[in-house]
Amino acid sequence: MRRRTALAAGLAWSAAACAEAPPRLRVGFAVGYAPFSEIGSDGQLKGFEVDLAQQLCARLGLQLGQTILDFDGLVPALQARKIDAIMASMSITPEREQVIAFTAPYYYSPxxxxxxxxxxxxxxxxxxxxxxxxxxxxxxxxxxxxxxxxxxxxxxxxxxxxxxxxxxxxxxxxxxxxxxxxxxxxxxxxxxxxxxxxxxxxxxxxxxxGKGIGVGLRKADAPTLGRRLDEALAALRSSGALKALNDRYFSLDLVTPPR
Structure with missing residues (x-):
């Protein structure tokens, strides 16, 4: 399968699991970031970034695997291959880009x-x-x-x-x-x-x-998983789905790039 060839290095799935269910994208979140990511009264993870991760996975034909970590544990977990991506309001900065890769920004915040x-x-x-x-x-x-x-x-x-x-x-x-x-x-x-x-x-x-908030990735996954996530983000932006998700949570426009 083409998807398996492109993403096998970055995603936690096996050939046996593939026959039964889509591959899983393990995304690391940090709670305490309402309304971006928080634990709801039902004990479930919710928020803008959680919903966006779900939409990205749907675009890519993947299941979302949620991992909650302290913010300062996200990059080590990514490097240790315990997660495949970070969605935790992480700014794209030159310092961080020396260690990990990022997608294009998906929101901007003062x-x-x-x-x-x-x-x-x-x-x-x-x-x-x-x-x-x-x-x-x-x-x-x-x-x-x-x-x-x-x-x-x-x-x-x-x-x-x-x-x-x-x-x-x-x-x-x-x-x-x-x-x-x-x-x-x-x-x-x-x-x-x-x-x-x-x-x-x-x-x-x-x-x-830096440049805004992006999905954090291992550098080795930038040409494969990173490219596909960028394509999915671009599709959500051009279709209006990203702006609709913004408007569900915020009275301000956080997803339109500043001029």
Missing amino acids: VRLVVRGDARFEATPAGLQGRRIGVERGTIHERFAAETFKRSQVLRYATQDQVFLDLKAGRLDATLVDAVIAQFGFLKQVDGRGFAFAGPDFSRDTRYY
Whole structure:
């Protein structure tokens, strides 16, 4: 089969399994990213990236295999062949492109600081001097905060949900996070009352935040699985399905490339 020849190096399936069911694409997700990926009240994984992964697999004739990991464990799991792809709001940056490959971007998101609405400091390196900024470990936010807010105390957490909990409890003065994740996962929730965005959109610094959010892949799989995923993404974009999925979750257009 042509599909098996092209993807056997990257997908977890056997000839025997192929006779019974489509091959499986094992995608790594990181929860705590509502509405991108989160655990619902029924215990099932849900969100924009989960739905997009389902649509991509349907286009490719694959079954979706879901693996939930901490964000900083995704690339090691990919390299160890425990998963085949990453869909976890991972920015395409030159630093990461030295280690793994990416598809074309499937969404773009601003990056903001979140602070108490009555905070009496400016959202600048000088204003945050000596203050505590929470970030999720292994993200671009961690590196950006450490190198930009050098006189602040940058605290690392396993998940963004843990950051929000400490921000609410007063153990942090700010968090640096994707604005959409902050809006839906915190500011629109009960725990986020009294908090607000502060400062500029830091994602405009392409030295750190790169080209957008893409599917992460092993470099060896870029000519095969990567090419097919890019074709599927292009088809979803041209058909309007990607924009329809965006509109199901967001009031902002996150999928149209910025000009």
